[in-house]
Amino acid sequence: MPPRTSVPPLRRLPLIVTTDSALLDELLRLAAAAGTEVEVAADPAAARPRWSPAPLVLVGTDQAQACLRARLPRRPRVVLVGHTGTGDPGWDLAELIGAEHMAMLPAAEPWLVDRLAEGPGRQQPDGTGRIVAVVGGRGGAGASVLAAGLAVTAARARLRTLLVDADPLGGGLDLVLGWEQLEGLRWPALTRTDGRLDVPALVRALPSRGDLVMLSWDRGDLLHLPAEAMAATLDAGRRGRDFVVVDLPRQLDDAAVIALQSADQVFVVVPAELRATAAAARVVAGVAPHCTRLAAIVRGPAPGRLKAREVARALDLPLAGTLRPEPGLVRGLERGEAPTADGRGPLAELCQRIVTDLVSLPASGAA
Known part of the structure; x- marks a missing residue:
C-alpha cells in the first residue's frame, strides 16, 4: 500500500x-x-x-x-x-x-x-466536530504526547477542542499538559453517565485553558470506564466542540471500542524499531476491525536504520507522518510545558498538518 x-x-x-x-x-x-x-x-x-x-x-x-x-x-x-x-x-x-x-x-x-436529507454533506450545525483517536503501538511510543500536541495545536488555531484521556493506566494527560493543579471534573465523576450530556455544562465543569478542555483521570483508585460514559462524552464533543482528541489504551476495553467506532481518523504511533513494529502489529490487529481510517505515524530515531515506509508497509497501513527526535520537547514535558505550545518543532509541524487535513483549516490558522 x-x-x-x-x-x-x-x-x-x-x-x-x-x-x-x-x-x-x-x-x-x-x-x-x-x-x-x-x-x-x-x-x-x-x-x-x-x-x-x-x-x-x-x-x-x-x-x-x-x-x-x-x-x-x-x-x-x-x-x-x-x-x-x-x-x-x-x-x-x-x-x-x-x-x-x-x-x-x-x-x-x-x-x-x-x-x-440532513445526512452527509448537509449536516446540521450540531454534530460536526471531528474526532481523532491515538494509540501507541507499544508502551512509551509517544501516543499521549501526540494526542496532547494535536489538542494544543487545534486550540491554538482557535478550534474549540476537547482532549479525552481514555487510558486509565497512562499516568494522566493532565501531567502531559502540566494541568495537574487545575480544578475540574475527572472521569470518576462521570462514570455513571448513560445518556446525553449538556455540552455547556460539561465544558464549564472540566479543567480548561482558553479553547482547550480536558477530561482525564484523578489519582484515586483505578476505575472501570463504562462504554455508556464514553459514548455520551463523545456525543457531547461532536455536538459542542470543533475538534476532539482521544488517547486510547493498547488493551482495548468497551469504552475504547466506542471511541474507535466514533473516530474520523485513528493513528497508531510506532517507534522505528523491529520489536516495536512487531508489537504494533498486534495492536493494529485489535484496532483495525473497529475503525474505518487507520494510519501509522513512525517516530525516530531508527537504531537499525529501519525506514518509516518499511514500518508502515509491515503493518499494512498508510504512512500519515514521521517524527524526528526532539530533545527539547522531552525537557519541556519534565518542566510541565505542554507539547506544541510554541508551535515549533517536528511534532508541532506534524500536528498542524493533521489538524489542517481533518478540518480543512487554512495553514495560517495556527499563527
Whole structure:
C-alpha cells in the first residue's frame, strides 16, 4: 500500500438496521428521494461498527428486541421504524433502545425524507466536530504526547477542542499538559453517565485553558470506564466542540471500542524499531476491525536504520507522518510545558498538518 501524508475526511452515511425486505425497500426508496446514500446492516452485530459514527440510525421494528439484547451504546438520532398495522412496538421498547422517535410508514414518509436529507454533506450545525483517536503501538511510543500536541495545536488555531484521556493506566494527560493543579471534573465523576450530556455544562465543569478542555483521570483508585460514559462524552464533543482528541489504551476495553467506532481518523504511533513494529502489529490487529481510517505515524530515531515506509508497509497501513527526535520537547514535558505550545518543532509541524487535513483549516490558522 503506497504511503500518504494526508487523510481525506471520512464520509458518514445513515445506517438502516433491518431484515424486513419490504421495510428495507421502502427506506431505500425514501433515501433516494432524499438524495442520500445509506448503509444497511441485517442485525446488531453487523451494525455495531457503524452504530456510533452514523449521523442517523433507522432501526426496523423487527430488530428492536435484538438491538436491546445486544446492548448497543446509547446515542442520539435513533429512529424506530415500522409499518402501520404490523404491530405497534410501543414507546417503552423505543426508549429502551434509545430511540428519540418512532416513525410508522406510510404516514411518516415525508418526515423520514427530511431526516435523511440532513445526512452527509448537509449536516446540521450540531454534530460536526471531528474526532481523532491515538494509540501507541507499544508502551512509551509517544501516543499521549501526540494526542496532547494535536489538542494544543487545534486550540491554538482557535478550534474549540476537547482532549479525552481514555487510558486509565497512562499516568494522566493532565501531567502531559502540566494541568495537574487545575480544578475540574475527572472521569470518576462521570462514570455513571448513560445518556446525553449538556455540552455547556460539561465544558464549564472540566479543567480548561482558553479553547482547550480536558477530561482525564484523578489519582484515586483505578476505575472501570463504562462504554455508556464514553459514548455520551463523545456525543457531547461532536455536538459542542470543533475538534476532539482521544488517547486510547493498547488493551482495548468497551469504552475504547466506542471511541474507535466514533473516530474520523485513528493513528497508531510506532517507534522505528523491529520489536516495536512487531508489537504494533498486534495492536493494529485489535484496532483495525473497529475503525474505518487507520494510519501509522513512525517516530525516530531508527537504531537499525529501519525506514518509516518499511514500518508502515509491515503493518499494512498508510504512512500519515514521521517524527524526528526532539530533545527539547522531552525537557519541556519534565518542566510541565505542554507539547506544541510554541508551535515549533517536528511534532508541532506534524500536528498542524493533521489538524489542517481533518478540518480543512487554512495553514495560517495556527499563527
